[in-house]
Amino acid sequence: MGFTRPYRGVLLVAMVGMLLEGAAAGAFGLLTKPMVDETFVARNQEFSLLMPLAIVGIFVVRGVAGYLSDLFMAKAGRGIARDMRVGAMAKYLRLPGLRFDSEPVPSMLVRLGSDSDQVAQAAIDSAKVMLQQSLQVISMLAVMLYASWRVTFVVLLLAPAIAWLMDKVGKRYRRFGHRVQESATELMLAADQALSNQQEVKVYGAQAVEMQRYSSLANEYLRLNLKVEATRSISSAVVQLTGAVGLALMLFFAGREAMEGRLTAGGFVQLMLAMMAIIPALKQLTNVQGMLQRGIVSADRLFAVLDAEDEPDSGQRPLQRTQGVLEFRAVQARYPGQTQAALSRISFIARPGTVTAIVGRSGSGKSTLVKLIPRFYEPESGQILLDGHALNDYPLAALRRQVAMVGQQVMLFDGSVVRNVAYGELQQADADAVARALRAANAMEFVNQLPEGVDTHIGAKGGKLSGGQRQRLAIARAMLKDAPILILDEATAALDNESERLVQEALATLIPDRTTLVIAHRLSTVEHADQVLVLDEGRLVEQGTHVELLARGGLYAHLHAMQFREAGT
Structure with a gap:
């Protein structure tokens, strides 16, 4: 109802159109009695001339009314689908980071796409059918009562049977509707998984396995849809049979x-x-149950997002x-459903003009730690302070303006180089500032070789660029933001040795005025860090400079020795 509120005027016009349609249908029904009695029985010549004109007038009114109702219902339905889609997209961008860990993106796309359409169809298209056909039934019943209330009363004895049938059909649609929607989502997830990882699928010869998985899901989707179609067909047949019984009763009593x-x-003839x-x-009215129940299932899925907490x-x-x-005080973080904490009582201070390197084995909590700073996740206990105040004391938007972040997965869009560097709140940056950021990130050398320079479109997710080129554009974006806190989550991982050296030199010019946190697997890149945090299974097990940690002979020295041996071999 909330989504239909902006379209009340449009829906009112559609309602008037449907009422006129129903009234025109009833008017034509009323004319059938005098049409037969006066024209064919009484042979009234004057009446036989006026009747065709009246019929044409009725159908002109009905045609115009039908056009208005169809057009304005379509405007409302498509508008509501758009509003739901836009609202769900905006909601996703306001949801906590944990939501994106628990729900895959293809599932989100289903909610934004087909679920929005299904809800709009249920709210508007099915409502249109229900109102139109209900008005048709009401107007025709009025005609039947006018012709013979006794015969009409006998026919109405079938109404409870029809109501019972519609109730049964609705319940069956409801039972299978949810399963059909979930099956469609599983089908899309399976396809996304196989196609997104097509290289691994081919290398490991898993085409047959993936096709078997996809075919099995497709067969289940087909089976459920056939059940829905069987329900629709049986209900239609029974309604027609019931109508035939009603017609037979009407003939007998008439x-x-x-x-x-x-x-x-x-x-x-009027009754007939x-x-x-x-x-x-x-x-x-029976067939519309399928559309209605699909809409109800989609509404459950869609409003689970729209009603979620920001x-x-x-x-x-x-x-x-x-x-x-930045100060961490005994910070503990845990993912939902996990018994072991992702971070356990982490305490350290990172100051302006210093580099804090975060190292450790895979899964030790490095990325989780830095994601707590822009509040993508919330700690379970402990405190994170910025300039002596808890992060929660600051508005989210203001806090995130202080942070520039370059992660392992580079985020680029299907747009130009300049649009990807001057992104979001940076889009007002002038051309000189963008050029300086590109040069500082060692990206200008390849940008100048592109067909249209900084105006070259780089394809979806930057697909027209190499991994190293995409990484350098992301670093240029972070440089352009000029934020006081810089987080580099393996930011140089995709670069070759020469490009990495040049980017490290560029980043070095930012450090004097910034608090920099660097996650790195290659320990050679953090030798000059002011402090190194060594994480193991979510715990801070060592802290100090590169030289100090090597001298202790602990986990950091062990990891360093292993990488040194691998590099040597």
């Missing part, structure tokens, strides 16, 4: 009424035409540009 002199030939109009209307954002402390003093 004959009795005619013999008693209470029903003329025109009245009988009205009854014949009601049967297809009832059939459509990221907590209650901070009120003003923040223009932070000094960059």
